[in-house]
Amino acid sequence: MKNKLFSALALLTLTGCSVGKYQYSSEAMNRVDMNFTGIPTILGIGTLGSSIPLTADYSLTAAHVARYSVQRVKAYHPYCDLAIIYHKNDLKSLPKFREGAIGEPVKMYGYSFISAMPVESSGVNLALTGIRNDWNKRPCVAMASNAGVVKGMSGGAVYNNDDTIGGVIVGFSTEIRQHKASPAPLKDVSLYIPYRDFKSWLNKSIT
Template sequence: MTKTLMIVFMGQTLLACSAVGQYHVDKQAEQKADLHFIGIPLLAGAVGSSFPITENYSLTAGHVARIMMLEVKAYNPLCDVALIYQDNHGKSIPQLAPATTGEHVKMYGYNAYTTEPTSSSGAIAAFGWWDKPKQSCYVALSSAGGIQGMSGGPVYTDDGKVVGIFTATHPQRNQTIFVPYQEIARWVSLETRS
């Protein structure tokens, strides 16, 4: 891929995750999400988030894994999700669970502009296909806020379970988009065992 193409791709990918809704600095995010940074601090770079699911693997958004050049175990074939190698020894591993409509959620990650730990809260509004039914990723829409850099971060419920991975925003609807865990559960299980 040429440098020009790579710059265009990175720009388009980052635009997919514009800011929507309310979000704020939250030190709890440091316990829930990991920061990934590439570039020159304070001058130019990109920020993304991930979270542990085993002692050796974390989940993140596929575009974060590509931009950050992370060591990837596998990319999901339909969804913007990647399983990455990560040393998570000593970290708290969250329980993963399916997401349901109306459920209150809290999203965690890092703000791309400040690199501060960030969170937002809201409710799951609806589920739908990213593109063509049964041929694309089944995603969830949420009223929680989001900003660039939070991509790849976990979506928690009030009972402390992770129900998805933050991947994008929908500025026209002022909503965040995440991949619900039930959409990738089988893939995660297969990839972490192989």
């Protein structure tokens, strides 16, 4: 299916703590790790993000999580909100990545900032969008989805329907505007960096 690229820029996490529906998930504990920082949450435990085990020594996460994480950073992506951190992982097999398509179902896994519990959500890829803030600069492109996201899931995994990883959660937006001639804006979407945006950087950084 032909990709739709929205002309307006997505703004991350402007209001509220979440968008869409999400639920407790024991499976999330098998997919992602909880990341601790020195910044306390409303529960006072300092849990602000999630990360994806990559190898026995490294994990993948959002750059805004890595910056305050207790783990050391190995590499930051040059223009997207991504980072590789040093983290000991007990992996039976290395994760497989694949770029997802517009209209394809996805599942998101991470940890809730509010409850510090593992959570998951389900949805569909809606559109590609430009994304600009302190962590994402041109030419970074994000995928918008209607899967739910709560703060704390940043750095968590987006899985395609064949159990491959399609990207890394970086936040959400209350609205994404389309071209003037296009339909109404998309409301309350989750945003993630798709594999196509970081494939080369990832391979170079861990080999």
